[in-house]
Amino acid sequence: MASTFHLGARDVARIVARKGLSACISGIAARIEQDFLRWPEFDKTSRSASHSREGVIELMPVSDGTRYAFKYVNGHPKNTRFGLPTVMAFGVLADVATGAPLLLAELSLATAIRTAAMSALAARALARRDSRTMALIGNGAQSEFQALAFRDLLGIRRLRLFDTDPRATAKLVRNLRGEGLELDVCTGTREAVRGADIVTTLTADKQRAVILAPDMIEPGMHLNAVGGDCPGKTELHAEVLRRASVFVEYAPQTRVEGELQQMPADFPATEIWRVLAGAHPGRDDAAQVTLFDSVGFALEDFAALRFLEGAARELGIGEPLDLVPSMDDPKDLYGLVAAQPARLAAELVATL
Amino acid sequence: MASTFHLGARDVARIVARKGLSACISGIAARIEQDFLRWPEFDKTSRSASHSREGVIELMPVSDGTRYAFKYVNGHPKNTRFGLPTVMAFGVLADVATGAPLLLAELSLATAIRTAAMSALAARALARRDSRTMALIGNGAQSEFQALAFRDLLGIRRLRLFDTDPRATAKLVRNLRGEGLELDVCTGTREAVRGADIVTTLTADKQRAVILAPDMIEPGMHLNAVGGDCPGKTELHAEVLRRASVFVEYAPQTRVEGELQQMPADFPATEIWRVLAGAHPGRDDAAQVTLFDSVGFALEDFAALRFLEGAARELGIGEPLDLVPSMDDPKDLYGLVAAQPARLAAELVATL
Numbered sequence: 001m002a003s004t005f006h007l008g009a010r011d012v013a014r015i016v017a018r019k020g021l022s023a024c025i026s027g028i029a030a031r032i033e034q035d036f037l038r039w040p041e042f043d044k045t046s047r048s049a050s051h052s053r054e055g056v057i058e059l060m061p062v063s064d065g066t067r068y069a070f071k072y073v074n075g076h077p078k079n080t081r082f083g084l085p086t087v088m089a090f091g092v093l094a095d096v097a098t099g100a101p102l103l104l105a106e107l108s109l110a111t112a113i114r115t116a117a118m119s120a121l122a123a124r125a126l127a128r129r130d131s132r133t134m135a136l137i138g139n140g141a142q143s144e145f146q147a148l149a150f151r152d153l154l155g156i157r158r159l160r161l162f163d164t165d166p167r168a169t170a171k172l173v174r175n176l177r178g179e180g181l182e183l184d185v186c187t188g189t190r191e192a193v194r195g196a197d198i199v200t201t202l203t204a205d206k207q208r209a210v211i212l213a214p215d216m217i218e219p220g221m222h223l224n225a226v227g228g229d230c231p232g233k234t235e236l237h238a239e240v241l242r243r244a245s246v247f248v249e250y251a252p253q254t255r256v257e258g259e260l261q262q263m264p265a266d267f268p269a270t271e272i273w274r275v276l277a278g279a280h281p282g283r284d285d286a287a288q289v290t291l292f293d294s295v296g297f298a299l300e301d302f303a304a305l306r307f308l309e310g311a312a313r314e315l316g317i318g319e320p321l322d323l324v325p326s327m328d329d330p331k332d333l334y335g336l337v338a339a340q341p342a343r344l345a346a347e348l349v350a351t352l
Numbered sequence: 353m354a355s356t357f358h359l360g361a362r363d364v365a366r367i368v369a370r371k372g373l374s375a376c377i378s379g380i381a382a383r384i385e386q387d388f389l390r391w392p393e394f395d396k397t398s399r400s401a402s403h404s405r406e407g408v409i410e411l412m413p414v415s416d417g418t419r420y421a422f423k424y425v426n427g428h429p430k431n432t433r434f435g436l437p438t439v440m441a442f443g444v445l446a447d448v449a450t451g452a453p454l455l456l457a458e459l460s461l462a463t464a465i466r467t468a469a470m471s472a473l474a475a476r477a478l479a480r481r482d483s484r485t486m487a488l489i490g491n492g493a494q495s496e497f498q499a500l501a502f503r504d505l506l507g508i509r510r511l512r513l514f515d516t517d518p519r520a521t522a523k524l525v526r527n528l529r530g531e532g533l534e535l536d537v538c539t540g541t542r543e544a545v546r547g548a549d550i551v552t553t554l555t556a557d558k559q560r561a562v563i564l565a566p567d568m569i570e571p572g573m574h575l576n577a578v579g580g581d582c583p584g585k586t587e588l589h590a591e592v593l594r595r596a597s598v599f600v601e602y603a604p605q606t607r608v609e610g611e612l613q614q615m616p617a618d619f620p621a622t623e624i625w626r627v628l629a630g631a632h633p634g635r636d637d638a639a640q641v642t643l644f645d646s647v648g649f650a651l652e653d654f655a656a657l658r659f660l661e662g663a664a665r666e667l668g669i670g671e672p673l674d675l676v677p678s679m680d681d682p683k684d685l686y687g688l689v690a691a692q693p694a695r696l697a698a699e700l701v702a703t704l
Binding site: 054 | 360362365368369373395397400402404406407408409411413415420422424426427428432434435436437438440441442444446448449450452453458460461464492493494496497520523527673674675676677678679681682683684685686687688690
């Protein structure tokens, strides 16, 4: 019988608290790496996006022939004005053999974790090995996750912080207290970027912005461009892309949504799975500028859902949900309706 | 704060039982008609389909700029062998302005209802007005819904039934007892189709089938072809399409998924919304053969979700679901995790 397991927002927060955020970041990173190493096995497609003036709503499906996953996710930069998160997400893991939805899970928190895990995985393959300082431009909802992922997976020890909203930076500093990171609060992007080994851009405004200008880029830097992730939303000057070696998740999607949208269709870009699999070199030398043009790909959510599924089982968290019908005779859908009067009568009798 | 309302399979069955199936069919038909009359307002796209050997899993999004809806639906013809329905579905209605998911509803039952409602709406615009007899080829899970929709919306009084599985027909006859329909059980498709005003094909096998051959088609017939709805799954001989005037839901999707997949890309087909809106004639004369090449379009699920939303509110059915997080400070996603130890401690104290 079809039975769907449900992990709500509180359940996922409890999983992360019980396992620890660092363990979740590295656990999801390990899952993502495993799945990227078997990249050709997946049925991949660009996400479907519905754009409006206020933001975007996306569906992100992917399948490995055994499990199918999709994520629903929005991006609405002005939501915080109404007391709502900028990004809300949930996802489903289904059985390819029957189409039965097996797991429905909240993914807002998991989206932040898997994005940070993906960024750190890419940086581990692309950044200089002696990288210790990262500039973090944009100190919103995802910034703590990026900070901890780069601390844990790359050994970043010093963060140089800037946000146009000083309260965002103050929140980040408060949240990262006691996490073993040196924090420099900077007065501008230029100051924050200067001398950094890695630069992470994580801004939310839906516009053609120039967060990173060409003259800020120093030899040997790794750029982790996370904020530019839909048509009309970019963070880097086009010249920055021309100076860098560009790596992406899934090229057909990134060419539409990423920083790459500014460039011609044949602008060179390497899918990061090739680097992880050893089929393509990452960094050539210590002076090269590398750029991970991250937009977020369905496979990362597939990995996050698999991780949550395992953690929920291990910890005994979550509940069954009445999502699709269980039927005595699956050829008799009408029986669901026809049986109702009798069921209603039984319920009525039970309450008397 | 984000709060999602949930209608499970039992809730939807209760809504249908409380309102009555006929009222739900006509209510959803009215919603579909209203939405098809404002067709140009919708942001439309072909559904995303992930095919496997066993079946297909699809995501069907659509938006009118105020509400966004999507449906998850599978099609696995062999599922009944494992005690699972062939089709399982659920859907979400979301707020375009914020991306917040407002309603999560079971849609297996609603899919059968909206498909039947759409078929009957199209037939009301295309079939001869004096149609009283319908052949129903394929007597599976959706057949009762088609029978009742055509009785209620077109005045069909007699059904001529055939299925390769006599148990399916016996189930249909049992379920339709007392519904005011004359039922002729036939020994083959040819016998069932002979003399019928309307022919509905509703078979499930994923193959290039020829349920309707050219020599079965009589002048003046309306063909309601429902079963052929994905690449490699058709029910009609190509010559039947050449003899008929073909009407579709959303042409870009039907040309890939419907009976139209057999024809060249420029084969004439009219979107049914034009007929409903009076912008294109339906039937020209009593001898014309009309064909509604139905595959199911996201707008029908949008209408079904809106109907269920209203009915649930009216009847006080359904419960809030913890789908996406409510946050004290929506810019502080990390706070969800950081606050957990304190929350866990409070829970622990509460259980002592």
